[in-house]
Amino acid sequence: MAPNDSVETNGGTRGAAAGRRKAARYIVPVTVAGVAAATIGLVPALASTGDPDLPKITAQQLIEKIAASDTQQLSGTVKISTDLGIPSLGGLAGSFVQGDTGSAKGDSTADPQTKMTELASGTHTLRVAADGPDKQRVSILENAAEYSLIHNGDQVWAYDSGTNQAYHATEDGSGKESGHSTRAPEGVPTTPKALAEQVLKAAGPTTSVTVDGTAQVAGRDAYKLLIKPRQSGSTIGSVTVAVDAKTGVPLKFTLLPSSGGKAVVDAGFTKVDFAKPAASSFTFTPPKGAEVTEADDAKAQRKTDGAGGLGMFPGAEGLGAGGQGSKDTKVIGEGWNAIAEIRTPGGTGLPTKASGDVPAEAQQFLDSLGDKVSGKFGSGTVFKTRLVNALMTEDGTVYVGAVTSDALVKAADNAA
Structure with missing residues (x-):
């Protein structure tokens, strides 16, 4: 070689x-x-x-x-x-x-x-x-x-x-x-x-x-x-x-x-x-x-x-339940394109102003953190860094991986 x-x-x-x-x-x-x-x-x-x-x-x-x-x-x-x-x-x-x-x-x-x-x-x-x-x-x-x-x-x-x-x-x-x-x-x-x-x-x-x-x-x-x-x-x-x-x-x-x-x-x-x-x-x-x-x-x-630092955010108390090996977590794809799918307890998505879960200022902050997306799965929000991206759908399912936003949307569509 x-x-x-x-x-x-x-x-x-x-x-x-x-x-x-x-x-x-x-x-x-x-x-x-x-x-x-x-x-x-x-x-x-x-x-x-x-x-x-x-x-x-x-x-x-x-x-x-x-x-x-x-x-x-x-x-x-x-x-x-x-x-x-x-x-x-x-x-x-x-x-x-x-x-x-x-x-x-x-x-x-x-x-x-x-x-x-x-x-x-x-x-x-x-x-x-x-x-x-x-x-x-x-x-x-x-x-x-x-x-x-x-x-x-x-x-x-x-x-x-x-x-x-x-x-x-x-x-x-x-x-x-x-x-x-x-x-x-x-x-x-x-x-x-x-x-x-x-x-x-x-x-x-x-x-x-x-x-x-x-x-x-x-x-x-x-x-x-x-x-x-x-x-x-x-x-x-x-x-x-x-x-x-x-x-x-x-x-x-x-x-x-x-x-x-x-x-x-x-x-x-x-x-x-x-x-x-x-x-x-x-x-x-x-x-x-x-x-x-x-x-x-x-x-x-x-x-x-309990949820420690996460507890300050509405609905975050149970997010640790979908841990490694949990029936609520599965992996889609392989290699560099592997995406973890996590079903959050209760099937609830992001808290919203309309639901009365968060005040207007907090809703504005949440909205500024991500991009709204939609597809066969419904609608959701993609939260991005330069390395790891995460999609949270309206039903509370989370897709996360070192992949692009398009890859997350595609994975959610395929799982719908």
């Missing part, structure tokens, strides 16, 4: 569909941005300092190099940026997606379920470190504060220096505490490697994978793996992964939309070191006076709040 010949990977379609179902469970019109974040989970483009002359390699060999990489120790700085074409929601995105209510109801600002999802919008600088599967640290650097999430053995700590609040959990040996993940929320990758793994798992016969030259990232020589949909109708134009030529570790991840323009997701190392990080990187003791929230208390608070 020539260096730039394409290669198809098999068996990933099912994983892609499952990921979209998981993301789709959180749909509500005003939080489409949050869904996009959960689906893709995650920086200004990092300038290349030249194209190094490296030995030729095929796409299959490069994929195998990524899979075979046994690098477990590294530290560095990652720049990460997400541009969905909508205003940054900051912490609200995490509240909407995870169903949390934020510190207004007493939740800790250090809770990873809320804080880490802020990576779903805007530009952020992260410091990362890893020493095997049991020791990781991610720190989000802010103007006047720092947020850190530290995993060391069965202990997980998170700390927000801006509020002097800490969060603590003890894992049960499977990476979970009381049935909930105590690490960064699923769907919120924090490194180029995690992002690349998500895309490669989803790759199948509908995917073209080629080697697209070389680059230099964070001072290291890298190959560029280019991943593109073979199907039309996807909002994803291409994904490029810069892979370290020596270690096989992905150093940079760039997702471009099919509509053109700047990257939707761009994440890459600006500095990276594959030496063993200092042991102190993974130790944490709450500072004097810090308010510490235990994971059990945070879990109990979320149960009390």
Whole structure:
């Protein structure tokens, strides 16, 4: 196979569909941005300092190099940026997606379920470190504060220096505490490697994978793996992964939309070191006076709040019922064009002024968020980002995927 010949990977379609179902469970019109974040989970483009002359390699060999990489120790700085074409929601995105209510109801600002999802919008600088599967640290650097999430053995700590609040959990040996993940929320990758793994798992016969030259990232020589949909109708134009030529570790991840323009997701190392990080990187003791929230208390608070942040919107309380594997959710199509169909409890659509569910000002806000569409299915509203689009019909059915508005309407018509 020539260096730039394409290669198809098999068996990933099912994983892609499952990921979209998981993301789709959180749909509500005003939080489409949050869904996009959960689906893709995650920086200004990092300038290349030249194209190094490296030995030729095929796409299959490069994929195998990524899979075979046994690098477990590294530290560095990652720049990460997400541009969905909508205003940054900051912490609200995490509240909407995870169903949390934020510190207004007493939740800790250090809770990873809320804080880490802020990576779903805007530009952020992260410091990362890893020493095997049991020791990781991610720190989000802010103007006047720092947020850190530290995993060391069965202990997980998170700390927000801006509020002097800490969060603590003890894992049960499977990476979970009381049935909930105590690490960064699923769907919120924090490194180029995690992002690349998500895309490669989803790759199948509908995917073209080629080697697209070389680059230099964070001072290291890298190959560029280019991943593109073979199907039309996807909002994803291409994904490029810069892979370290020596270690096989992905150093940079760039997702471009099919509509053109700047990257939707761009994440890459600006500095990276594959030496063993200092042991102190993974130790944490709450500072004097810090308010510490235990994971059990945070879990109990979320149960009390029910739909959490979604509850402020009429009819949103039951939207989480159509979760992964639910009889109320099914997947239409495959590969890059997979669309999740969710039947909302009660079969109710958007609240309207006419129904008396929302005041005129709220109705105007809802109307401004989407485009009215109609077809065999009746009528509905499409809510759009540069990546994930969602159609909610008048009977309360939701169609969501990384596809165009036309594809959503077609799916709804076929299901009518």
